[in-house]
Amino acid sequence: MNKTTVVAKRELLYIPPFGLCAYLCGLVFIDRYATDKAKNTMNQAMERLKRNNIKLWIFPEGTRRNTGAIHEFKKGAFNVAVQAQVPIIPVVISSYTTFLDKKLKIFESSEIIIEALPEISTKGLSHNDINQLMQKSRKLMIEKYNENTQEILMKNSHKIMKEKSYNIQETLSSTTH
Template identity: 60%
Template sequence: MRLILLKKNSRTASTVLNPISNMINMKWELRGAEFLSVKKSVIMVANHQSSLDILGMFAIWHTMGKVTVIAKREILYSGPFGLAAWLCGLVFINKKDVTESRELMRVAMEKLKRENIKLWVFPEGTRRNTGEIHEFKKGAFHLAIQTNTPIMPIVYSSYQTFLNDKEKVFNPGEVIIEALPEISTENYTTENVDELMEKTRKMMDITFHKNSLEIKNRQRQRKV
């Protein structure tokens, strides 16, 4: 039932909430749309800098097609937002129980693959706006190997040109979101999951710094 509701409800949510970006002067530039629009299941891993990342997701949702997100179980009990998240097909996990979470994600991924639904994960776990991509947790990569699902890296450029959490600064922002070519998991096992994880993070790190520098240079040119 929830998989049937997923496509309609998540698209409705993105349509309703996407105008918020215009209201707060956020501009999202998508690159790699040809990778993002693939009509099959992939595990999308994205860097996590701020709750603004969700607005970026909504901005590109129409290109992604059918997609759901990993969320902590506590969100399910957060009133109307929890209900909306459930209707949109989010996969809820108990982060305090790693074994339970991995098994739940494996079962969920098998269902998503039958419906060609993508899964979005923030492998850093905690959002941090530091100008770097931090170490990844292994959960998404174990899942990709167990279910033979490709990894698709998604990279947001740095928010530091417009957002400073400590100083409470939030200016109009410009962000590049780039989807990279998928990474096959066929030649990986749980024994070399670290290799897959680091390969993904390094690819994302190169793109992150390249696109972040481009945004900085654009801003400098505008000031000249």
């Protein structure tokens, strides 16, 4: 996949130096608050990407919230895929709770699983099929997310138990003083 780009919210364009670098790398920036403008940007981008055989990464949840769940999908990615009649290749990333310390707001060493699922064809689908396509994609991704997250949690159970033990000890020591 040497020809890949990503859809990002337009606000990121204005974060120096990230925005300039991302722009020069060909990221597709959309204005999430101007639906018609975002659709137009996506349609133009899709035509250019199809012509140049470039893959497009879209995060169908929009802004990710670290709640341990896959949230409802937005329709944009599915509208574009159906309109362009290109397949969807769901990519699932397991939970990153094993290496993200929320309290200290730091990353620690650990593992995650990133898995590409079989492609979902959009050939012959129309605008009327988008909700069903979204539900099918989301269901497959949730199943794989849960499976891969369980695997990661099992591999890191010693670390999680150590962390819980540390939190219990910290709580006990603060209540005895």
